[in-house]
Amino acid sequence: MSPTPPARATGGTPARPPACSRCGRVAPPGSGPFCPYCGRYLAALAWVAEPPPDGKPRPPVRPRFRYTGPPRYREVPRWGFPPLPWRAEPEPEHVSxxxxxxxxxxxxxxxxxxxxxxxxxxxxxxxxxxxxxxxxxxxxxxxxxxxxxxxxxxxxxxxxxxxxxxxxxxxxxxxxxxxxxxxxxxxxxxxxxxxxxxxxxxxxxxxxxxxxxxxxxxxxxxxxxxxxxxxxxxxxxxxxxxxxxxxxxxxxxxxxxxxxxxxxxxxxxxxxxxxxxxxxxxxxxxxxxxxxxxxxxxEPPRPVRREMLVAVRAPGPAAERAAGGATVAP
Incomplete structure (x- = not known):
């Protein structure tokens, strides 16, 4: 794409300066390419897409990186393979x-x-x-x-x-x-x-x-x-x-x-x-x-779990007066 300048008027009459896109005022003739009121550039640009010279799209160019040697680390890497010897097949587990x-x-x-x-x-x-x-x-x-x-x-x-x-x-x-x-x-x-x-x-x-x-x-x-x-x-x-x-x-x-x-x-x-x-x-x-x-x-012995049932009985009036609270009986 290439910018093209705006078309000019013909017939001997000078072209009217364009209005400023920022302040909306029209600059007096001879004021230059910048707006005398706000300083914005007044020349308008129209972007036109043009095909390549040969008519075929060009593939994107991939950047080529130059080999600079093996990677270097500031610290010892935490990743990697475990430090074990090479084994063709896993060792059989011991079966009792x-x-x-x-x-x-x-x-x-x-x-x-x-x-x-x-x-x-x-x-x-x-x-x-x-x-x-x-x-x-x-x-x-x-x-x-x-x-x-x-x-x-x-x-x-x-x-x-x-x-x-x-x-x-x-x-x-x-x-x-x-x-x-x-x-x-x-x-x-x-x-x-x-x-x-x-x-x-x-x-x-x-x-x-x-x-x-x-x-x-x-x-x-x-x-x-x-x-x-x-x-x-x-x-x-x-x-x-x-x-x-x-x-x-x-x-x-x-x-x-x-x-x-x-x-x-x-x-x-x-x-x-x-x-x-x-x-x-x-x-x-x-x-x-x-x-x-x-x-x-x-077979190996298994742990025996015993359940103990605890019964909570309501205390009588005499027990409340003697102990001053509830009584729990197994």
Whole structure:
């Protein structure tokens, strides 16, 4: 934009001076570009926008700054990264043995209940097979019930076996973590190595006594009894120990009975498998109760809050005269 002066009159007549924009008076001819009354500049300017010479708008010019080196501060900056070494990945947090035992206890609880249900199905399938064996003594059986019985026995047997193997692996891992949590609770060191604990659950003969001893030691530590004192298992643990031992012995007997031949031996084997399946289901349910019992003992004690109820009684006339005020009785 450029200022242009105002247009002048033509025809020989001098142009009339413009009126002052401040005071409104007209200056006499020959007074100059300034108002003789107030001194304001009288020449009016008209601003006219003109396009650039080439007809294209020019982009704004960005100022270029010259590099003067790294920044300088008068004081030590308060911001920045923490003075820590470079780590490719965060360090794993320390997980306590109790937390590890808690992580194993939940899936073990679920798997034990599922295995108990499957074992009940296997036991009922064995009972159905025995009933069909009894009925086949006098007459031939249709193919439908026999095929259903065989399928139910096969499903129950393999499913219960898979459940028992899974429960066995989890309960061994849980025992290792639970005994570490018990030792940490009492401030002691486990006297048995991990290999001895695994052998106590797996090796025939040892699995009759060592699992009960391990659980009794965990219960002993959870009850905050002296470490030097002999563990005294609870009734629940003794019942589980008896059912566990009976199941192990009955399993060995059923396995050896399968090598006998004859119709009567086959019928007796069916009865043994039915009893073994039902006993395994009952043992799995009792194991769930033992697991919850021991986990509750290993949990840290919570503070007990007691509420005290205070009753405020209205004082009688004699008490007011004697004490001169109200009496608060607990």
């Amino acid at each position: 043995p109790l937390e590890r035992a808690r992580r194993i206890a939940h899936p073990l609880d679920v798997l034990l209940r599922v295995t108990a249900g499957v074992a009940v199905v296997a036991g009922l399938a064995e009972i159905l097979r025995y009933v069909l064996l009894v009925l086949s003594r006098s007459d031939a059986l249709p193919a439908g019930p026999v095929a259903f019985s065989d399928a139910a026995v096969a499903f129950g047997g393999w499913a219960s076996l898979a459940g028992l193997v899974g429960c066995g692996v989890l309960i061994v891992l849980w025992t290792l973590r639970a005994r570490e949590a018990a030792a940490e609770r009492t401030g002691t060191v486990p006297d048995r190595p991990a290999a001895a604990v695994v052998a106590g659950w797996v090796v025939p003969g040892l699995n009759l006594s060592l699992p009960g001893s391990l659980l009794a030691e965990i219960e002993h530590a959870g009850l905050d009894r002296p470490p030097a004192e002999r563990p005294r298992p609870s009734r629940l643990l003794l019942a589980w120990w008896a059912m566990w031992g009976a199941g192990v012995v009955l399993g060995v007997v059923a396995f050896l009975w399968s090598f006998r031949g004859g119709v009567q031996a086959m019928a007796d084997g069916v009865v043994l498998h039915a009893v073994l399946d039902l006993l395994a289901a009952a043992t799995a349910l009792v194991t769930v109760r033992v697991l919850r019992h021991l986990m509750a003992l290993l």
